[in-house]
Amino acid sequence: MNERVQRLKRAVQEAVPGLCPERALIWTRYHKDKQNRKKPRPIQMAEALSLVLAEKTIRIWPDELIVGNYTRRRVGGGIFPELHGLVQMSDLFSFPSRKENPLALSRADMARLAAIAPFWATRFLGARVHKSPRKNLAFLARQLSGTEFVINETGGISHIAPDYEKLLTLGALGIGEDAAQRRKAVRPGSDEAVFYEAVETAMAGLAAFGHRYADLARKMAVAEPDPARARELAAIAETCEQVPARPARNFAEALQSVFFAQIAVNIESLDNSVCPGRVDQYLFPYLKRDLDAGTLGPDQARELVFAWSVKFAEIVPVFPALITRIHGGLFNGQVVCVGGTDGNGADAVNELSMMLLNAMDELRMRQPNYTARVHAGSPPEYLDKIHAILAAGANSPALYNDGAIVPVLVKNGYSPEHARDYTPVGCVEPVSQGRSFSSTDAALMNVPLCLELALNRGRRFGSRLRIGARTPDPGAMLSMKDVKRAFTDQLGFGLEKLLDDLAAVERANARLHPTPLTSALLAGCLESGTDSTAGGAQYNFSGIQCVAPSSVGDSLCAIERAVFRDQRLSLPELAAQCAANFPDEDLRAYLLSLPKFGNDDPEADAWTDWVMEAFSDLLEGRKNTRGGKYTMGVYSVTVHEFWGRVTGADPSGRRQGEPLAAGLAPGNGMDRCGPTALLNSVNRLDVSRATNGLNFNVKFDAATLRGRTGPLALSALLSTYFSRGGMQAQVNVLDPKVLKEARDNPAAHPHLLVRVSGYSAYFNDLTPALKDELIRRTSLCAGRGGA
């Protein structure tokens, strides 16, 4: 990392994150304007986007080589009033003062934002999901409570890896031209014609956005006293004159074009997981050409890559407390993926892959979210590099195994070639780059709650109101078969409600929030003349997350043992104990001592496997409104902690208030036999059912992976896990001492990076409960010993 990059990094890390009102205010002004009210939605979207890009404050910060500011602050986020903006603004007056992730916001801006709320109160997406107001109110109540399930799609979709290669080849104007040609071939006034026109407008807006920076850079160059910086500014001007409007001619232009598009797509779709994806693949030809021609030196190339990477950390999401309980930390999942194979299955690691890994390792910033693909033919130097980085405690990159993922994608309906071109988006969800509009983070399902309902005839513990299916009294359940049926009935009932709401939300997104710019960067949309929200993309899925399968698996295992095998107590007695949050401590100790997932115990592992099977079976054959399948994901971001608080105690011995299992991990603190046993358990599951990907965290205390032995052991663990079919892994190396210090004195380790379910976030960004959870887990891990 050279000095310039160090300065850039410091500037971003030391900047106070803040809330920028520009997008919301310009968006509102556009929509309030009577002239615009009658226009078709896609045109409104494209014009509003172009207006934001034309009017928002632009800045070129000192030392920058790659430019483009997402907000008018160095680090900031925006409000999406037409989506979940009202929810975002629920903390409007406390953003600057709140403890976790405070966001700077001036009083004047607070007032301006407060003033737009009434306009959107009846117009935001959530208010218009169901036609009937009563139905819609019930829907909003479910959303706000967020206990049974959470539909993230109500806040917009995003979760895309756009076809940036196409933007680099054709330029925004070239894509606009393509749309214009296609428009001539369809009936004027048709939906297709409107879509094409919207694409033309949006692409023109994107092109003009770059030109504003060209003008600014030229002006700054003239005023710049330092001749070296003046030359750099002149070069920036030249770059921005060319891209994103026109094709990229060299590596610097390619990086710049991608970042401009990144800003625009974030502003249009939603700032949630817009992913550059397989950067090392589509940018490498530009790099190679420059290096071969000698127009760019290796050091310059590295500097550009680092400078580009830093930019992603300038974009932060604006989450109020309501959303933070589901998505903790200041992350927005902009995934960069390296390695893997080409379309034919040959290894695709190149110099740029290694350069990006170095950038990630040396910068250690919360964004972008670096991930690495591995496969049987991954080169040793690539794997060694990754293992060394992980053993040193970087907590990134997350690893994805082609051997497990590609077949799953093919089974889902991708062509083998397109499957091999996958990148993760969001937390962990694999999609084909530039072809897939998969609302991978559509919804999260509280699976342990379904067991609570099954133990209480469809009602929450302590409640008389039936919210679930009418299943029998526990006293009438005479075998595990009956218990399993009651659970699947509740799960099916809950999923039915979820899918019903989700379908309405999908339609609302298509109706109210088409995304022409994004759509033009997804294969299939221009060809079909259809927006991605309406199913125009080549591949369409929706991901439903099975949250905490092992919490339920361990509970079922405990029921079988305690009630039917040991006959220690009856099922109604056990249910009553759960409902009362285990007044009998001895009973709870007994339940905790029963087999648990994650300890290489086939009996316990089979139950978790069964829960995943039951869930995926219920999704089987269901289609979303875009014509795609529903897929099952096994990850929980941070919702396992929130749902642990609101979901009743369960037969595994978990008390209400304790977190549920995170992702595919064992229940909180339940794995006691070390990483080899844990990996054996995970490898025992049929992960091919996790068609929307899964999140599996392996945690080590720092001492274990220190020294000579650490990286070797880690590499052996991971290669074994992957060769046996493991799908994904994230390695957390945590020193409890450091974490405790960081908790007690946030200033001591302001940039401590930890993994939270698929994301990098700074430790300081986490909620107190999550901090405690992480500290507890690492301490357990470190305290292994004999008697």
Place this chain on the structure above:
Amino acid sequence: MSHGQSEPRGLIFDIQRFCLHDGPGIRTTVFFKGCALACAWCQNPESISPKPQIAWYAERCTGCLTCAGACPKGAILTPPGQRVDFSLCDGCGACAAVCPREALVSVGRRVTASQLLDELMKDVDFYRSSGGGVTLSGGEPLLQAGFLADFLPQAREAGLHLALETSGACRARDLTTLAPMFDLLYFDMKFMDPAGHRKWTGRDNRGILAAFTRLARSHPGLVARMPVVPGIQDTDENLERTANFLKKCGKQEIHLLPYHPLGEAKIPRLAPGLAPLELDGDPAQSLEKVRKALESLGLSPLVYEPL
């Protein structure tokens, strides 16, 4: 198994998976119970007695006294702050089976060779990918020669890389016949002076050193190890004698094991035996001193990762 009755059984008190510092690669370490020595710094005091024992974790005990009803020896004490009368207890474990809080825990279980092997084979994939295997530790595994004679050929048959951690305090014949079954022998150099050795470990070391000398000639996998307890092994005299001895045996390499007080936490839970060690100095400083001294005496010391 039909001939289960006659099969020799080993007495072990723990099996730890994913051990990284008991030999190369990822290993599973088996802790055998019973030892001829009783080193003052012992980190596994529960390993010393060759019989099953009971350990009582006062902090987990609720005083419910369910255990009292299960004990056939009347060995359960009722006053708060104590639970087991170790003079009456024979370690049968009946109390542990009924204790609802795992406050009473059996230390030591008997396993057949095939049961142990099944347990060890669970991590075979990881041994293969890491160049690891299985380490027998303790206690002194070689005191259970009958069981090892049954177990070791099966383990070799299964292709496991085998390491032994030994004090050398066993019958010479057992060491001679069993040593060739191991790929690696970690042999402790506890203290050089015979009188000092007796003081610290309870036994003379002349037989032990003779065994080391013999193995140095016959076993290529022999490695000397030294626990480094501040104020004990780190004297100039002991280090010089250690270096001279090893050089005479043609050995240059020595592994240094840092002292950590893990064992002391276990002492109050067990039948009275060892007394906690009054440490005289800082383990890390002592370790560094020993490393430097041995190096200047012509050995190549290797320090294990500090815990």
